[in-house]
Structures are given as structure tokens and as C-alpha cells.
Amino acid sequence: MKFSVIITLKKDVLDPQGKVVQQTLQxxxxxxxxxxxxxxxxxxxxxxxxxxxxxxxxxxMCEKLLVNLIIEDYKIKKL
Amino acid sequence: MKFSVIITLKKDVLDPQGKVVQQTLQxxxxxxxxxxxxxxxxxxxxxxxxxxxxxxxxxxMCEKLLVNLIIEDYKIKKL
Structure with a gap:
């Protein structure tokens, strides 16, 4: 069985890497x-x-390794 | 308007970083x-x-910066 896991930074956490990509595109x-x-x-x-x-x-797997629950959220979806 | 972009390595491209995560979980x-x-x-x-x-x-944005079309595929979805 195959799943996708999307991990995002919580709303109030800064995302410097994303900002650099954003500025580059701009x-x-x-x-x-x-x-x-x-x-x-x-x-x-x-x-x-x-x-x-x-x-x-x-x-x-998410809670033990993949996700930093303090600053990140995750979504699991069946593929 | 908000979109998600998922970028994955093409099927035949090796994914050493993924392999390390896989081994760690195992x-x-x-x-x-x-x-x-x-x-x-x-x-x-x-x-x-x-x-x-x-x-x-x-x-x-994908084709000009975010995606390396030689080794990666991408999917755009409206959020």
C-alpha cells in the first residue's frame, strides 16, 4: 500500500528557504x-x-522520524 | 489563488537521500x-x-526554476 506524506511548516514558523526561492522568482x-x-x-x-x-x-514513521512536531504539520494520503 | 506543487524524481532516477531515510526507519x-x-x-x-x-x-515557475525537468516530474494542484 502506497501513501504520500506532505510535511509543512506551521503557519507562524518562518521559512527562510522558501523566502529565498520566492525572491528569486520575483x-x-x-x-x-x-x-x-x-x-x-x-x-x-x-x-x-x-x-x-x-x-x-x-x-x-512521521512522529518518530520524519516530522518535527514542534514546528511542522503533516498530512497522510493514500495513493 | 493558492496552489500546491509536488516534485518527484522520475521513476528510474536513484534517490540516495530517500534510501538513507528508508534505512533509518528500517x-x-x-x-x-x-x-x-x-x-x-x-x-x-x-x-x-x-x-x-x-x-x-x-x-x-516550475519549468524555469523549481523543477529539473531532466530528472524530475511535477504536479500542480489548486488548494
Whole structure:
């Protein structure tokens, strides 16, 4: 079973890397750009046929390694 | 208008960073993990009310800066 995990910085956390990308695009003439934030993305495949159990395992991976829960949020989606 | 952009490595491109994360999770006892690939994620907000035009601008941002079209694919979605 395959899942996607999207990890984003919480709303009030600064995103300096995203700001650099934003400024670069604006310097390239993309005037309509208002805001850009960078996140992380994972595609994870696991050997587990039960969807609830599988989601649970992915959640554990997020909370134990992939996500810094203090500054980041995450969303899991079945692919 | 706000969009998400997911950038993934093409199928046949090696993902050493993803492999390291995968091995770390496996070393932590996540035995059911079969495969993990890492990608990039952006949330982009632009001042453009016409959805087609907005998508077009986002596409330009991808092709001119964000995505390396030789080794990466991208997907744009309206949020």
C-alpha cells in the first residue's frame, strides 16, 4: 500500500528557504507571486494490506522520524 | 489563488537521500517498509483570479526554476 506524506511548516514558523526561492522568482519577473512556502514530500510503500493499520504505521514513521512536531504539520494520503 | 506543487524524481532516477531515510526507519524496527522516495513540496500563492492563467504562471515557475525537468516530474494542484 502506497501513501504520500506532505510535511509543512506551521503557519507562524518562518521559512527562510522558501523566502529565498520566492525572491528569486520575483527577481526573474514573476510579479504576481504573493507567497511561497516550502515543505517536504515523501512517497512511502509498505507491506500491509489493512488500510487503517498501514496508516497507523505511516503515522508512527512521521512522529518518530520524519516530522518535527514542534514546528511542522503533516498530512497522510493514500495513493 | 493558492496552489500546491509536488516534485518527484522520475521513476528510474536513484534517490540516495530517500534510501538513507528508508534505512533509518528500517533500523528503527519498521519492518513493513518496502520503499520510500523523497520529493519536494511548495505552496504558492499568486495574485491572479483566472484559474487557467494562474496555473500557467505556476507552470512557468516550475519549468524555469523549481523543477529539473531532466530528472524530475511535477504536479500542480489548486488548494
Amino acid at each position: 527577481n526573474m519577473g514573476m510579479d504576481s507571486l504573493r507567497n511561497l512556502r516550502q515543505g517536504k514530500y515523501f512517497e512511502i510503500e509498505i507491506n500491509e494490506l489493512d488500510e487503517d493499520k498501514a496508516k497507523n504505521i505511516i503515522e508512527q | 533500523n528503527m524496527g519498521m519492518d513493513s517498509l518496502r520503499n520510500l522516495r523523497q520529493g519536494k513540496y511548495f505552496e504558492i500563492e499568486i495574485n491572479e483570479l483566472d484559474e487557467d492563467k494562474a496555473k500557467n504562471i505556476i507552470e512557468q
